[in-house]
Amino acid sequence: MKRSRVIAEAILLAFVGVLLPLSAAIYAAWALSVNTEKGRLELVASQAAARTHLSILNTAAMLRELDNQKLAPCSDAHIGEMRRLSINGRMIEEIGYIDDGLLRCTSWGQTTKRIAKLPPDFMSGDDIETWVAVPPLVSGADPLTVVQVGKHNALIDPVRPIDLLSDNRILVTIVAPNGRVAAMLNDLDTQMALSLAKQGKSGVNDDYVYGVATDAGWTAIAVGHREELIAQFRSQLWVFLLFGGFASIFIVAMIMRQSRKRLSPLSELQIAVRKREFIVHYQPIVELATGNCVGAEALVRWKRPDGSLVRPDLFIPLAEQSGLIQPITDQVIDAVARDLNELLVQYRSVHVTINVCAEDIKSGRILEAVAARIGRTGIENRQIWLEATERGLLDIEEASRTIEEARTRGHKVAIDDFGTGYSSLQYLQNLPLDTLKIDKSFINTINRQSATSSVVPHIIDMAKALNLSVVAEGVETVEQAEYLIEHGVEYGQGWHYGKPMPADIFIAYLYENMKRRRADVIPLRRLNG
Structure with missing residues (x-):
């Protein structure tokens, strides 16, 4: 307002x-x-x-x-x-x-x-x-x-x-x-x-x-x-x-x-939650080696009544501090089920990653919230990936119980923004994770003379040693993409592949990607024949 x-x-x-x-x-x-x-x-x-x-x-x-x-x-x-x-x-x-x-x-x-x-x-x-x-x-x-x-x-x-x-x-x-x-x-x-x-x-x-x-x-x-x-x-x-x-x-x-x-910002945020002013944009996640779109990360946006959008970094910290992040997360899940239901039922190989707050990981509430919202949609649990930051995994014992239960139900679990918090090798060894996401701040140092430019290969090696798949965030250039492919990183997301986009544009993007994929496969079959 x-x-x-x-x-x-x-x-x-x-x-x-x-x-x-x-x-x-x-x-x-x-x-x-x-x-x-x-x-x-x-x-x-x-x-x-x-x-x-x-x-x-x-x-x-x-x-x-x-x-x-x-x-x-x-x-x-x-x-x-x-x-x-x-x-x-x-x-x-x-x-x-x-x-x-x-x-x-x-x-x-x-x-x-x-x-x-x-x-x-x-x-x-x-x-x-x-x-x-x-x-x-x-x-x-x-x-x-x-x-x-x-x-x-x-x-x-x-x-x-x-x-x-x-x-x-x-x-x-x-x-x-x-x-x-x-x-x-x-x-x-x-x-x-x-x-x-x-x-x-x-x-x-x-x-x-x-x-x-x-x-x-x-x-x-x-x-x-x-x-x-x-x-x-x-x-x-x-x-x-x-x-x-x-x-x-x-x-x-x-x-x-x-x-x-x-x-006050908190009151405005409370009103926004009550009026369900949050929408979701989807940023494509691609297989780096092929360029095939395999899913998207659901990114929440606050759309004010006048149509303007509030950046997540301006309200997510306040939402986490005030406990409003949980109802916002629920609105994100609702939006995913509403926006991509038909798409996810049609393409079982496509997944959507949903960010989960620390309290939801600690209590396990997120699992019931997801089940209640996608249970009758036809979307499978394996198509919903849960993504937690390092701050959400500080209590290793409780986090492990939630992650184990999530994986039992079919969800994959990723650790987001790795390297920006309190992580260590021991930390990763004690958590039953599936995927590690390298933060954009490290991707930006690729091919640059920076004190942290050597960190990326160490993170990749650490993930491989723990049998974790790797997603690189913030890929913006061809050089970054080629570097990541050379070092065996499976997936990437960033403006080089697509900005966060509304559901209808993402669906069109995915269909176009599927069409290109089929066009590449058919000539290859003819050549082999």
Whole structure:
């Protein structure tokens, strides 16, 4: 992943990391303010509905008691008792006596105009008749609520039960069970009050915050101005912004930390392993005496998403140090099985060499990894050669066990980069190897006046003494190839024969090599015939 992209992503995430907590803080402050204000108004509404219903029940109980006193209707004693109850009852404006459907007298005295009783607006319980918004004809007061039990009724001021619940900043409206407005404290638009009562739930609009509650059919609406909500929101906001700021700092710090980790070589390598960004190029291995291609070395390449390739020397040491070399090796085996399956089944004499890390040689894990990946492909074990560096063979005892098992399964095992590490003749004698590969650094000294130019023939002689076949790496010139042939080296690889190449190009290279080989053999047969 490009550094510029990681940096751009970090900046974007940091911006989001700042914006998101602050936005969440603002939202939380607003939500808390709204819920707090709605809760306050719902409490007022609940108390108003409950007190209204209770006032009806208390009045009805008083009227039942008056009915049970059996006083002479409209006598001085009767009127006096009604007057006493009216004075003592804080909510009662007037008490009347009904007989034969007509109002006969009230707590004010005998009526000169008798009023016919109308059907009630609704019933409360079994015997409580109720009317709302009734204008009293005798006292001339504001519209009242009328409650009747038996032959007595009472005119109640519907505002009295709720006038202690609110201040001028809260508008309270009581809607009766029949849907009519029974009382209004601090004037609210009637249509709005009825609409909110019908809606039946608390909320917020452009101008108000409101709470709605119902008790026994009585609905109370408590409405507060939005300015109160805004003031409360502002007082809450600074506290939430403080926490949001701390959260933003923490998130940005974590983003920066993760971004630095992603920009590190190890993190990039981990991402590459996870996304399987590794491909394999194949460098031909030829029989020096004939020029025939007998196989290839599988060389891993890191192909970034932008198409660029990372040289192995830039990531293989880090992969070995971090333990990522094992999943990379597995991806190499997968690629070989995928790329060359058909070719290797068609040409059994062709092999592919796979580099194996020290830990895989020590533990023997590589054998199961290969078996799991080529077991059903038709590729034979003898076509997969395992190649280990001298560093991977330091523990001779454990390495010997793995190599023996590998050879038992049919694999050939080679030691790579011989002479650049810690090798000795005793080292080679104690390992059951098949092939020795001479490092390119020694091949480069052939036919040159160099302190190490005499090392190559000694390595070749050592390999022959141990019955090891020899592969020369880094063969780049005709002179080097001729020297190696003269000294009995069997195989070579290097730019003189072919650079590491993608699978399709290697397959084409091998087919062309096979075609040339057949072309050389046919004339020879004709000559011999």
